[in-house]
Amino acid sequence: MSIMEARCENMVLNSFDGHKFPITRHENESSKIDEMDFFSRSSSGSLKNPLSIDVKEEEQQDGAHQELQLNLNVGSSPTTTNGAKMNVGSPCTNNQTTHKMAILQAQLEKMKRENEGLRSMVSQVKERYVFLQKHIQENIISHETSENIKMNEVVKEDTKQSLLFPLEFNNLNQITKPEVDNNMMKIDSNVDSPHNKDFKFNSPRDGDRVAVEATMRRARVSVRARSEASMISDGCQWRKYGQKMAKGNPCPRAYYRCTMAVGCPVRKQVQRCAEDRTVLTTTYEGTHNHPLPQAATAMASTTSAAASMLLSGSISSSNNLNHHLTSGSMLSSYPPNITTSLSSTAPFPTITLDLTNPSTNQHIPQPPFHFPFSTNMLPNINLPNRPLVLGQLSSQHFNATKFADVQSSEQELMSAATAAVTADPNFMAALVAAIGSIIGNDQRNNGGSKNENDNDNMRN
DNA sequence: CGTATTTGACCTGCGC
DNA sequence: GCGCAGGTCAAATACG
Numbered sequence: 001m002s003i004m005e006a007r008c009e010n011m012v013l014n015s016f017d018g019h020k021f022p023i024t025r026h027e028n029e030s031s032k033i034d035e036m037d038f039f040s041r042s043s044s045g046s047l048k049n050p051l052s053i054d055v056k057e058e059e060q061q062d063g064a065h066q067e068l069q070l071n072l073n074v075g076s077s078p079t080t081t082n083g084a085k086m087n088v089g090s091p092c093t094n095n096q097t098t099h100k101m102a103i104l105q106a107q108l109e110k111m112k113r114e115n116e117g118l119r120s121m122v123s124q125v126k127e128r129y130v131f132l133q134k135h136i137q138e139n140i141i142s143h144e145t146s147e148n149i150k151m152n153e154v155v156k157e158d159t160k161q162s163l164l165f166p167l168e169f170n171n172l173n174q175i176t177k178p179e180v181d182n183n184m185m186k187i188d189s190n191v192d193s194p195h196n197k198d199f200k201f202n203s204p205r206d207g208d209r210v211a212v213e214a215t216m217r218r219a220r221v222s223v224r225a226r227s228e229a230s231m232i233s234d235g236c237q238w239r240k241y242g243q244k245m246a247k248g249n250p251c252p253r254a255y256y257r258c259t260m261a262v263g264c265p266v267r268k269q270v271q272r273c274a275e276d277r278t279v280l281t282t283t284y285e286g287t288h289n290h291p292l293p294q295a296a297t298a299m300a301s302t303t304s305a306a307a308s309m310l311l312s313g314s315i316s317s318s319n320n321l322n323h324h325l326t327s328g329s330m331l332s333s334y335p336p337n338i339t340t341s342l343s344s345t346a347p348f349p350t351i352t353l354d355l356t357n358p359s360t361n362q363h364i365p366q367p368p369f370h371f372p373f374s375t376n377m378l379p380n381i382n383l384p385n386r387p388l389v390l391g392q393l394s395s396q397h398f399n400a401t402k403f404a405d406v407q408s409s410e411q412e413l414m415s416a417a418t419a420a421v422t423a424d425p426n427f428m429a430a431l432v433a434a435i436g437s438i439i440g441n442d443q444r445n446n447g448g449s450k451n452e453n454d455n456d457n458m459r460n
Numbered sequence: 461c462g463t464a465t466t467t468g469a470c471c472t473g474c475g476c
Numbered sequence: 477g478c479g480c481a482g483g484t485c486a487a488a489t490a491c492g
Contacts, residue, residue, distance in 0.1 A: 239463095240464075240465060240466080241465090241486095242466090244483070244484095267483095
């Protein structure tokens with residue numbers, strides 16, 4: 001707000017709704033900058049569109065009086081409106097004032113454009129999320145009948161091989177055979193693997209409930225994300241208790257345990273990928289036995305949902321993952337082009353959420369840390385060079401022209417936003433949580449005030 | 461001085 | 477039974 005320190009006499013500030021705020025000086029401190037509350041609620045008690053800035057200067061011909069009309073709407077929250085103060089004015093010449101105001105106006109115009117861009121980004125994300133979700137539902141329905149038969153055959157075959165999940169055939173209806181082939185949700189049916197015994201939850205030969213429960217406790221959720229930091233920020237407090245060199249990876253593996261509560265069983269392992277050092281793999285194990293802070297709920301609910309999906313056996317479809325995710329989880333807000341895989345070669349059942357989007361990494365240089373709004377993380381709209389990677393939803397399912405007209409400007413916007421945000425890698429977790437909350441609220445309040453939801457979540 | 465991190469030793473499970 | 481690898485412990489060390 002330092003740029004607002006234009007100093008003029010006899011100024012009157014007009015709010016967006018026409019309310020005039022005369023600028024006065026403290027009588028005993030005439031040289032000091034006065035305070036002006038720009039964010040007071042109007043007499044009508046309503047606020048216009050947030051994030052819009054408009055400055056207009058009117059100078060009378062005689063130059064004796066100036067009127068600064070400043071519309072600065074930065075949100076409808078009472079907390080916001082009560083908080084900010086604006087400092088304006090001590091005596092100055094008209095020429096100086098005009099010059100400063102020109103600079104000020106240019107800066108505010110720039111801010112205005114940036115704000116509009118950010119608002120556009122949010123609306124685009126929401127629009128595409130709804131669009132894609134609708135398409136997924138349609139796709140599921142259209143495939144349900146035929147794939148039901150196919151999947152029952154697959155399940156029967158698996159049963160013969162004693163690879164038994166606690167299958168819920170209704171959930172499996174959502175999977176298509178090509179989905180499995182596409183490895184978007186991989187099921188390793190290498191039945192000879194000794195580790196596969198962990199998956200025989202419902203095997204008629206396996207009546208050891210204790211062993212099953214132990215296995216469930218050891219289920220793991222692995223998250224791959226790009227980060228230059230040694231550890232991604234997930235909102236929890238962790239204490240490092242060990243580090244080992246893992247075979248086949250020159251990068252050490254660090255072991256952390258949750259310290260937010262005494263006796264919390266949650267642990268995580270952090271290791272850089274040997275092939276791509278920018279990729280950080282974080283593996284979570286266990287369930288928190290304590291309340292989580294707001295910043296931690298997104299990641300925790302995501303990993304919990306993924307683990308729940310894994311252990312419930314409905315692991316055959318990315319759609320099922322979505323069913324398990326709560327509105328506050330990371331993936332409920334993420335676009336669906338997150339590679340999710342299940343490994344049975346690990347000592348314990350592990351589900352991997354790949355946020356690195358490898359399909360586009362090969363072609364497009366990525367920032368050190370993925371900004372959730374980057375184009376390749378947006379709900380995939382099947383633009384060229386961006387194959388859809390949600391399960392088997394192939395490119396022909398989408399109308400490529402629907403969003404093509406916005407891509408160019410979108411990419412410029414994304415580049416600028418990514419560059420700005422990636423300066424702070426820890427911003428990702430907070431932003432992901434915020435966006436997840438945005439879309440979650442949108443889902444819940446489908447008929448509610450859109451702007452209100454936006455405002456609420458922007459404040460978060 | 462209290463807390464967090466480091467690091468070598470130890471334990472456990474698995475394959476041969 | 478032995479060796480290997482993953483995981484954990486706990487004393488030593490670093491840090492604020």
